[in-house]
Amino acid sequence: MRNLQPVTVFFLGCHVAYGFVATPRAGRGITTILGAKRVTTDSGLQFEDLLVGDGKQPGNKDYVSAHYVAKFAQNGKVFDSSKPTEYGLEETRRPAFAGKPIQIPLGRGAVIAGMDEGVATMCVGGKRRLYVPANLAYGENGYMDIPPGANLVFDVELVSIDNPMSGQLGSAGSLADGFKVAFGLIVANGLVEFVTGHELREYIYSAIH
Numbered sequence: 680m681r682n683l684q685p686v687t688v689f690f691l692g693c694h695v696a697y698g699f700v701a702t703p704r705a706g707r708g709i710t711t712i713l714g715a716k717r718v719t720t721d722s723g724l725q726f727e728d729l730l731v732g733d734g735k736q737p738g739n740k741d742y743v744s745a746h747y748v749a750k751f752a753q754n755g756k757v758f759d760s761s762k763p764t765e766y767g768l769e770e771t772r773r774p775a776f777a778g779k780p781i782q783i784p785l786g787r788g789a790v791i792a793g794m795d796e797g798v799a800t801m802c803v804g805g806k807r808r809l810y811v812p813a814n815l816a817y818g819e820n821g822y823m824d825i826p827p828g829a830n831l832v833f834d835v836e837l838v839s840i841d842n843p844m845s846g847q848l849g850s851a852g853s854l855a856d857g858f859k860v861a862f863g864l865i866v867a868n869g870l871v872e873f874v875t876g877h878e879l880r881e882y883i884y885s886a887i888h
Contacts, residue, residue, distance in 0.1 A: 717810070724793050725810035732804025735840060737785060739799060742841040744780035747794075752810065752830035780838045791816045794833055801837040809833040 715727045737743050748766065749759040757766040762778045764770055770777045783790055785799050793811030801807055811831045813819070821827040 720796065722792070722796060722815060723812050724796050724815055726797050727808045728805065729808055729834075730804070730806035730836075732802040732806075732837065734803025734805075734837075736802050737799060737837075737840045739786045740784075742782055742784050743798060744782050744838040744841055745798060746780050746836040746838060748834045750832045750834075752832050755832075758824060780836075782841060791831075793831070794835070797833070798835055798837060801835070803837050803839060806834070806836045809835060 715729065717725050717727050719725045746761045747759075748757055748762075750757050757768065760766050760768060761781050764778070772779075783795070783798060785795060788795070790798075791811065793809055793815035796815070797807060797809040797811075809832065811833060813828045813830055816831045817825050817827075817829065819827050821829065825831075
């Protein structure tokens with residue numbers, strides 16, 4: 680069994696993590712945080728860093744790829760995941776995108792506020808558990824199978840910060856570029872072969888704001 684020692688770990692560009700850190704092995708670029716401290720942000724979001732990656736931290740308007748598992752805080756039931764079949768859920772994306780990370784345009788309201796905030800301060804390669812209160816999730820109205828006032832837990836792995844060639848152009852700056860980004864997001868996430876006018880407008884709005 681590997682030796683464990685209590686330490687305070689500082690990562691440039693990432694949050695400070697406290698806990699027991701496994702002695703590093705040669706050739707590994709990720710540090711494992713055991714018993715990591717739960718951090719509470721000004722918004723009320725809480726998180727624990729399970730793994731702190733040694734990659735870059737995204738900018739507040741970057742496009743990132745991430746794996747996630749979403750659970751109800753009350754009972755731990757998984758209701759969504761980027762790898763749904765591993766949790767007995769139905770895969771709704773096209774086969775080419777099944778089980779792959781989702782792409783998130785940060786700072787554009789494309790995902791719930793708690794996930795947007797929590798992912799934005801991660802480093803690539805990191806894994807974080809987000810404790811998302813209802814007001815940073817789906818609020819008092821709920822959404823589909825998510826009841827009103829539900830607190831959620833997300834386990835997130837930040838896979839990459841994406842580049843313009845994958846359809847992410849940062850701040851689009853024009854309606855024409857907005858269409859490019861919108862279609863890039865639709866294709867990148869494998870959502871549907873055909874989108875409604877409303878869905879397209881939502882993607883374009885996210886791309887140019």
